[in-house]
Amino acid sequence: MLLVKKKAVALLAYLLLGAGALLAQEKKTELSVEKIMRDPKWMGTSPSNIFWSEDGKKIYFSWNPDSNKADSLYSVAADGRNIRKVSPQERRSLPSPEGAYNRAETKKVYEKNGDIYLYDIKAGKPQQITNTVERESSPSFSHSGQKVVYIKDNNLYAWSIGSGQTVQLTDFRKGRKAPAEGKDAQRDWLKQQQLALLQIVRDREAEKEAQKKQEKLDNPNRPKEIYIEEKAVSSINLSPDERFISYQLVNRPKNAKVAIVPNYVTSSGYTEDINTRTKVGDAQETYATYIYDTQRDTAFAVSMKEVEGIYEQPDYLKEKTAKASAAKDTADSKTKKPEARATVIYGPYWSDNGRQAVVVARSQDNKDRWILKLDPATGKLTLLDRQRDEAWINGPGIGYGPGDIGWMPDNERIWFQSEESGYSHLYTVDVRSGQKKALTNGKFEVSEVRMSDDKKHWYFIANKTHPGEQHFYRMPLNGGEMVQLTALPGAQEVTLSPDEKTLAIRSSTSNRPWELYVIDNKPRAKPKQVTQSLTDEFKAYDWREPEVITFKAQDGAEVYARVYRPEKPENNGPAVVFVHGAGYLQNAHKWWSSYFREYMFHNFLADQGYTVLDIDYRGSAGYGRDVRTGIYRFMGGKDLSDHIDGAKLLVEKYNVDPSRIGIYGGSYGGFITLMAMFTEPDVFAAGAALRSVTDWAHYNHGYTANILNIPQTDSTAYAKSSPIYYAEGLKGALLICHGMVDTNVHFQDVVRLTQRLIELGKDNWELAVYPVESHGFTEPASWTDEYKRIFRLFEENLKKAPKTKS
Incomplete structure (x- = not known):
């Protein structure tokens, strides 16, 4: 009898184990394209837009745990307790999270609904300063703290806190001033x-x-x-002593041609035109900075003509000039005086004592950034730092504008970020001696730098532990040990409380979306999770945590990538290479990807037996200057060869059949897909190019001119980098998908490529169009249709392809 019972128990255990295995298997195969591409609310909505109350007692954030049509504002106590939805009355009474503080940080001024408000932090009461139909904007305090300065109708105004009097400080007028006697x-x-x-x-x-x-x-x-003709005025700035007003005049070219995107699906029933942008190389805005000296009642321009390097042309133009000179009879040629390059000046940025000012200048070819001391009485500029890059200036804390910059407490040094070492780090420079010092260094990047309120420490984000991890650090003001304050895996988006004792953190991992946590401002303090955002349906699937790997590119560079693998990989199985968009973006990291639909699609593909490789190719963010600029003058060069090397890795390490590899991506990823299918046709059997740039001469100026210069001066770079020139190389199956109202990469791009493919007699491609979609799709039906086509492309060309004999 005992033996029978043991057998029964064993049988029951076996059945339960079998049932568990079946359930696990069912759990792994429950994804579908239709499910993945639904409205993202099916997953749950992560908290966003986090800010503290001015008294530091509450954390506010946008959230939607009930899957309503839109997010609502929620609050939680500073200790992470008592989470609740904010009433409409409380929401309307809150000061804007954006704004400016007086130097004592007892008052805040902000814009709300086009009006200006003054907020007393201790009393917790707002005071409305303006209530007009016109919009008032950009409020700040005067240096004394006795006035609120703001912009209205492109002029500067000051409102006195004590008297309530409003004074107009500038009088900019369109048109030309009538000529004085003796001039005509x-x-x-x-x-x-x-x-x-x-x-x-x-x-x-x-x-x-x-x-x-x-x-x-x-x-x-x-x-x-001050008559500004037909120019626009911007960047109006009042000096601390209220004597000088700096401003910028923007000259918008009249001969620039703006591209039109037709919108076919409209409520009127008529096709309606959308004005978008110019194309790269067209006439661009020019900028001039002026100072109005109220004491002398005169305005004058700030000139860059004496600044070091202002006449220095980029290397690619020097090479072109040298070749042209060599081809001419030098005896007859005349030396042409070089012209000062066009620049944009940002600032001025005044010291806390109000006695000194610096500006940041950027050349409009983006090869140079200067930090300069400004004498406001004369407009004289003195060089403090020059960063030159023959590719283009960018990087964390630098960007395409002035970058992050500020004054040290001694009022003698400024701080800023630079890629001088090859990675974006924090520096100071003395405005009197010009002595520069690096406060951080190493093969990592720092970003989101801010100084503590007591002026004793820095706080910043850095990827020091791994390029695919981001942590929050504290460091002494003059450099020293970087103390890691966060310990959660993945990435941390940190918002400090007003007293800097508590951190509100948005944190995520590669397989779990963002949630809100609070921790004490101490090294590796234990975090408390505030929100639980994920739905049961999302949690029911065992989402993969992709392995982050590195491999050597053919030129020896180290390349990072994500790998998704089937549970039981097929011998000589199929694989898909995903190409992220934006170029300068990171995706082979350990936090929740902005490409969350693609992440879920990669889980689905792995369930279907595909190995998926997601590469941070040359041009990606997070790895320093050399990776960032590795595509200069040749997009489709090292960025594409990194994917060729990735395909080789799949064959050699992951047992993939070389004849069964596909590739896909959107935007820049679509461009790389086209280059791969046209120039490396024997590597990829199938490709899906989504919202792709097909000819860089038709893309925008701001992005393209940095990487390829402009077509009329560097046509070779454009010809080398544009897929439309290589379309005759297509062998494999190509799917092209594009939104018809794409205001970023215009539908015209694929229309021109379509005509080229027709003229070449190619028949192994198809075009899917989406009439109501712009660059980023919004409709679940469009996402579903697009990805069903991508999956079918891979199933028909990779699953059914003949396998290579092992």
């Missing part, structure tokens, strides 16, 4: 003739002049009329 001989002659002949004219002129003098006596503080 013909008009001067006519005027003098009228005055000589007619008494009434003499009387009225005298009366007019008397009125002008009286108006000036009655209103001695009226600002100077």
Whole structure:
């Protein structure tokens, strides 16, 4: 009897284990394209837009745990307790999280709904300063803290906190000022003739002049009329002593041609045109910085003509000039005086004591960035730091504008970020001696730098432990040990409390979306999870944590990638290579990807037996200057060869059949897919190119000119980098998908490529169009249709392809 019971128990255990295995198997195979591509709310909605209350007692954030049509505002106590939805009344009464503080940080000024508000932090009460139909914007405090300065109708105004009086500080006017006497001989002659002949004219002129003098006596503080012709005015800035007002005039070219995108699906029933942008190399805006000296009642331009390097041309132009000179008869040629390169000046940025100012200047070819000391009385510029890159200037904390910059507490040094070492790090420079010091260094990048309120420490994000991990650090103000404050895996987005004792953190891993945590501001303190955002349906699937690997590229560079593997990989099985978009973006990391649909699709592909490789190719973010600029003058060069090397890795390490490898991606990823299918046709059997650039000469100026210069001066770079020139190389099966109202990569791109493929007699391709989609799809039906086509492409060309004999 005992033996029978043991057998029964064993049988039951076996059945339970078998059932468990079946359930696990069912769990692994429950994904479908239709499920993945639904409205993302099926997964749960992560918290976002995190900010602290001004008194530091609450954390506010956007959230949607009930899957409503839109997110709502929630709050939670600073200790992570008492989470609740904020009422509409409380939400409307909150000060904007954006704004400016006075130097004592007792008051805050901000814009809300086009009006200006002053918030007393201790009292917790807002005071509305303006209530107008026009929009007031960009509020800040004067250096004394006694006034609120803001912009209205492109002019600068100051409101006195004590008296409530509003004063207009600038008077910018469109058009040209009438020429003064002696400037136009013909008009001067006519005027003098009228005055000589007619008494009434003499009387009225005298009366007019008397009125002008009286108006000036009655209103001695009226600002100077500054005529700006047809230019736009921006970046208006008041000096701490309120003597100088700096401003920028923007000259918008009249001959620039703006591309039109037709919108076919409209409520009117008519096709409607969407104005988008110019194409690379077209006429661009030019900028000039001026200073208005209110004491001398005069305005003058700040000139870059004496700054080191302003006449220095990029190397690619020097090479072109040298070749042209060599081809000419040098005896007849005349030396042409070089022109100063066009620049944009940002700032000024004033020291806390209000005595010194610096500006940042960027050349419009983006090869140079200068940090310069400014004398506001004369406009004289003194060089403090110059960063030159023959490719282009960028990187964390640098960007395409002024970058992060500020003054040290001693009012003698400024801090900034630079890629001088090959990685973006934190530096200081003394504005008197010019002595520069690196505060951080190493083969990692720092970003989101801020100084502590007590001016004793830095806080910043760094990927020091691994390029695919981001942690929050504290460091002494003059450099020293970097203390890691966060310990959660993946990436951390940190918002410090007003008293800097608590961190509100948005954290995620590669297989779990973002959640909100709170921790004490201590090294590796234990975090408390505030939100639980994921739905049961999302958690029911065992999402893979892709392995982050490295491999050597053919030129010896180390390349990072994510790998998704089937549970039981097939011998000589199929594989797919995914190419992320944006170029300068990181995706082979350990946090939740912005490509979350693609992440889920890769899990689905792995369930179907595919090995998936997701590469941070040359041009990607997170790895320093050399990786960032590895595509200069040749997109489709090292960025593509990294994918060829990745395909080789799949064959050699992951037992993939070389004849069964596909490739796909969107935007820049679509461009690489086309280059791969056209120029490496024996490597990839099938490819899906989504919202792809097909010809860089038709893309925008801001992005493209940095990497390829401009078509009329560097046409070779464009020809080398544009897929449309290589279309005759297509062998494998190609799927092209594009939104018809794409205002970024225009539908025209694929229309031109389509015509090229037709003329070449290619028949192994198809085009799927999406009439209501722009660059980033929004409709679940469009996502579903697109990815069903991608999956079918791979199933028909990779699953059914003849296997290589092992």
